[in-house]
Amino acid sequence: MxxxxxxxxxxxxxxxxxxxxxxxxxxxxxxxxxxxxxxxxxxxxxxxxxxxxxxxxxxxxxxxxxxxxxxxxxxxxxxxxxxxxxxxxxxxxxxxxxxxxxxxxxxxxxxxxxxxxxxxxxxWSRFSPALQYGEEIVDKGLLGEPYVAYGYLVRRRGIPGIPTFIDKTLSGGKGALLDIGCYLIDNLLTLLKFKKPKSVVGKVYTKFGNKKEEVKFNWGSWNPENFSLDDYAVGLVKLEGDVSLIIEVGWAANVSHMEEKSYIRILGDRGGIEATGHEAITDISFHSRTENFLTDTKPALRKVDIYxxxxxxxxxxxxxxxxxPVTGQESVILHSIIDGIYRSSIEDKDVKISL
Ligand SMILES: NC(=O)c1ccc[n+]([C@@H]2O[C@H](COP(=O)([O-])OP(=O)(O)OC[C@H]3O[C@@H](n4cnc5c(N)ncnc54)[C@H](O)[C@@H]3O)[C@@H](O)[C@H]2O)c1
The missing domain is CATH 3.40.50.720 (NAD(P)-binding Rossmann-like Domain)
Structure with missing residues (x-):
């Protein structure tokens, strides 16, 4: 059939x-x-x-x-x-x-x-062999106890200036944190086995999309007077098991890299993971030790048609x-963090999350 x-x-x-x-x-x-x-x-x-x-x-x-x-x-x-x-x-x-x-x-x-x-x-980022290697490291317990996770996904100038992404109804009224932050947080939570969040403190910013002189550097074109979506966001999330998750996401920022860049790090007491790429990570390494040596391991990754x-x-x-393999229930956890950062930013305080 x-x-x-x-x-x-x-x-x-x-x-x-x-x-x-x-x-x-x-x-x-x-x-x-x-x-x-x-x-x-x-x-x-x-x-x-x-x-x-x-x-x-x-x-x-x-x-x-x-x-x-x-x-x-x-x-x-x-x-x-x-x-x-x-x-x-x-x-x-x-x-x-x-x-x-x-x-x-x-x-x-x-x-x-x-x-x-x-x-x-x-x-689709879940089907990246780099991320799947990271999951294998986690599943085999090679990180020990993970305690701090950090993620960065930032474009120098990449506000997607078409209605799909910046019209308030079409975009859902949210900017960079929802649009690309969801990838970053999904990648991190995948490596953290979707531990539940307990509280969030965060801030979202609008620093580029509302400035006339910035439009030409970004993607597409829009009226900056009507732009009020976040183009940068930061968050600190306390997850169950005493894990701290820190994220930074931006459609635009004064950084040196021209290309969108992602960096992920998970620290455990036996090993750590570092990964880079874009929305999907493409390169990953594992850092640990033997009895007498500190070790760095990089997998030989196969190429796949991820879509x-x-x-x-x-x-x-x-x-x-x-x-x-990518469930709706995982998105409940992910969106509780995203909503928590928006709420913390508006209320200017840390917010409790109960799921
Ligand atoms: N996974 C990724 O890397 C990735 C990349 C880009 C976009 N996206 C997601 O995919 C979605 C679409 O993004 P896109 O870049 O293709 O945008 P797009 O603007 O190119 O395409 C959206 C399409 O939806 C159509 N549409 C709008 N309202 C509709 C309706 N009621 N019924 C049927 N069709 C309707 C539009 O006419 C348009 O053709 C977004 O949610 C975006 O977050 C994902």
């Missing part, structure tokens, strides 16, 4: 990172249709992939009896569309982040659970009736 598949939202990411990888799964998947409110784009992609185009995703759902759908619309629409789809009995792969806030995320997770359907979140691995994992979870 082939999975009857639809994709909602066929902009850059929907086309390149969902549709194209899905075409390589043609022994398991039949791509039936796409839905996008942009008529020109919908028709162009529909003729490229020779599949039906709908301007209204609900019409696609009513007419096509699909088994699974990818949702790759702007973030502010993710949870509503996911709930609509799940309520029609269809499995969903929702691109990151699962929702604009914790309440939305919980509602999606509860709907999937009630309906007994597969829900996966599109953190293919993501859609394949989702499709296999349906075909084999098992839990997808």
């Amino acid at each position: 082939k999975i009857r598949y639809g994709v909602i939202g066929v902009g850059g990411h929907g086309r390149n990172r969902h549709l194209i990888p899905l075409t390589k799964l043609n022994d398991k998947v039949e791509i039936i249709a796409i839905a996008d409110v942009n008529k020109e784009r919908c028709e162009e992609v529909s003729s490229q992939f020779k599949i039906k185009c709908y301007l209204d995703y609900m019409e696609m759902i009513e007419k096509e009896s699909l088994d699974a759908v990818s949702i790759v619309t702007p973030t502010g629409l993710h949870s509503k569309i996911a709930i609509d789809i799940l309520n029609r009995g269809i499995n969903v792969l929702v691109d990151k982040p699962l929702g604009a806030n914790l309440d939305e995320v919980k509602e999606v997770v509860n709907t999937a659970r009630k309906k007994g359907l597969k829900l996966m979140v599109g953190y 293919f691995e993501m859609v394949k994992a989702f499709v296999d979870s349906i075909l084999q009736d098992r839990e997808p």
